[in-house]
Amino acid sequence: MKCRVCRGPAVIDVRRHNANFCGEHFLRHCRDQVAKAIRKHQMLQEGDRVLVAVSGGKDSLAVWDILLDLGYEADGLYLGLGIDGYSPESERFARAFAESRGLSLEVVDLPSDYGYDIRSAARASKRVPCSACGLSKRHLFDEAAGRGGYDALATGHNLDDEAAVLFGNVLHWQGEYLGRQQPVLNAGDGFPRKIKPLVRLGEREMAAYCVLSGIDYMVEECPMAVGNKHIGYKEALNSIEERSPGTKHAFYFGFLDRAADLFVPSADDRIAIGACTRCGAPTGAEVCAFCHLLERSGGHLPEDAQAVPVKLGRRGPEDL
Amino acid sequence: MIIQLRNPQRTVEMEGPMAVTALLVRLDIPRESVLVIRDGTLVPGDAMLGRDDSIEIRSVISGGAR
Numbered sequence: 001m002k003c004r005v006c007r008g009p010a011v012i013d014v015r016r017h018n019a020n021f022c023g024e025h026f027l028r029h030c031r032d033q034v035a036k037a038i039r040k041h042q043m044l045q046e047g048d049r050v051l052v053a054v055s056g057g058k059d060s061l062a063v064w065d066i067l068l069d070l071g072y073e074a075d076g077l078y079l080g081l082g083i084d085g086y087s088p089e090s091e092r093f094a095r096a097f098a099e100s101r102g103l104s105l106e107v108v109d110l111p112s113d114y115g116y117d118i119r120s121a122a123r124a125s126k127r128v129p130c131s132a133c134g135l136s137k138r139h140l141f142d143e144a145a146g147r148g149g150y151d152a153l154a155t156g157h158n159l160d161d162e163a164a165v166l167f168g169n170v171l172h173w174q175g176e177y178l179g180r181q182q183p184v185l186n187a188g189d190g191f192p193r194k195i196k197p198l199v200r201l202g203e204r205e206m207a208a209y210c211v212l213s214g215i216d217y218m219v220e221e222c223p224m225a226v227g228n229k230h231i232g233y234k235e236a237l238n239s240i241e242e243r244s245p246g247t248k249h250a251f252y253f254g255f256l257d258r259a260a261d262l263f264v265p266s267a268d269d270r271i272a273i274g275a276c277t278r279c280g281a282p283t284g285a286e287v288c289a290f291c292h293l294l295e296r297s298g299g300h301l302p303e304d305a306q307a308v309p310v311k312l313g314r315r316g317p318e319d320l
Numbered sequence: 321m322i323i324q325l326r327n328p329q330r331t332v333e334m335e336g337p338m339a340v341t342a343l344l345v346r347l348d349i350p351r352e353s354v355l356v357i358r359d360g361t362l363v364p365g366d367a368m369l370g371r372d373d374s375i376e377i378r379s380v381i382s383g384g385a386r
Contacts, residue, residue: 001364011362207380221327231383238352
């Protein structure tokens, strides 16, 4: 196998592009794909400050690394989920990455800052753990991005994630969710701009990016996610991709080009957004879903609601 | 050769030499879902693995709330 660019020995094949790359040109390929996604979907402008939602896994560390490489000012926020045997280790990877590069990483811990963990929240709210986790992450990352004055919140969602979510939403014709499945959601109604710079890269590419860049990441899967529907959708799509490379890309980007607009609600259909009476977060109800989750889980808002993410962007590596 | 697999963590032993693609077929692992790593370096699909090699087959599929 020879590198498509330099004809030197290749270390990885990307069958979707019918291309092989050496290490150096593969890393360039990843950066180019992220730059293309940012440009094409107008995710960021020069000088924008970005908050990266960091989990300690391959995707979030890679997107942080690439955004910095492309010249953006990017800080990280890690959310400790209180999952035994998983959260402490993933936090260690997030901290080590930030420390090795002198980056600003804020850590919010659900058990100590909010008085609950994902397992207890799932049980109390009768949600599956991934649902309680997703709700917590969306609320706390949004809040932190707003409080820190960031121009955008970046997540590590990659092509496999987006194709799998699309697959699940199409199987069940979840019109509301399909209307939000864009690589960028603009700021509005109190929500920050949300961007997914990795949508042009598969998760195998992101894992390879980390190996070739020397980024040490949490390889072990979250024990609560094992066997969930999302992973099942990924396995089904990978089985198709194996026989027909490029299928995931065609599925997701075909949706964006030809169908996504059909699911975006018109101005008349949008629900009115106000402020949660407890925490002030934007919501279509009197009390937001996060505060309901807190209530059912026996959790609480931080005593000083301004204290948790307030240091974002102001920490030096010596504080990590 | 000794092969370490992740998620879940386990080790298997196989006779070498063998091509990477043949090894993945033998283990019934889709190429799209893993990386093959030898001595900290990625190994491409057409590479031959030696009988004394230590190999990691690393799953790249992650799920859950993102």
